[in-house]
Amino acid sequence: MPAGRSEPSDAPDSSGPSAPAELPEYAERVLDTADRIPPGRVLTYGDVAEWLEEGGPRQVGRVMALYGGAAPWWRVVRADGALLPGHELRALEHYRAEGTPLREAGRAAEGHIPRIDMRRARWDGGD
Template sequence: MGRMSAELPDGDLPEYPEYAERVLDLAERIPPGRVMTYGDVAEWLEEGGPRQVGRVMALYGSAVPWWRVVRADGVLLPGSELRALAHYREEGTPLREAGRRAEGHVPRLDMRRARWDGQAGGPARDAHK
């Protein structure tokens, strides 16, 4: 998909703040079937924190595979659960089925298996880091 989908009506690409550009570039690098948390992204960039990454994703994330930048607890993005779930299933992202008492029976991400460490082809990062 890439950021080309974020074109303005006159065909020009939008100008992103430098930090947002770095966040979006990293989000595009996350391989299909893998995820990074908001905090992982900030740590990898060595700048900002989970809230800043979340803000960038809320404002500009539709231009990249937004479903690959997630909460650390593996809960799917509220309001976008079904869209994200379709992407996860299509990409083979590891999921944990929801318990019977879970609201809406929406699965969570299996963070231990799905988390990406930012290295090409690298194993998932330890979920306790």
């Protein structure tokens, strides 16, 4: 996961060009939205873009990949409820600790990794 809000995860070392001192305004808005999602609830990348009335799922995903390490990244998810590839176990720890509704994987499912129960876990923006 990315280092945090002050610089992107792929920030160059001191021999290369310097990382931006501030986040782009859109990235700050995406991260602020992620911070608003209550524990145990999720929004899809598309939901965040719709909430902001700007960008789309790919733009939100890019922001989360570059700057989302200090935000609750596990609460911004794919629309199909699949866990973030490469970070499934870390995300699963957060989901279980927060009581996020999950759909347990069947025995035939590769790796037996559950998915988020999107019908029950998706946040509507209310209290």
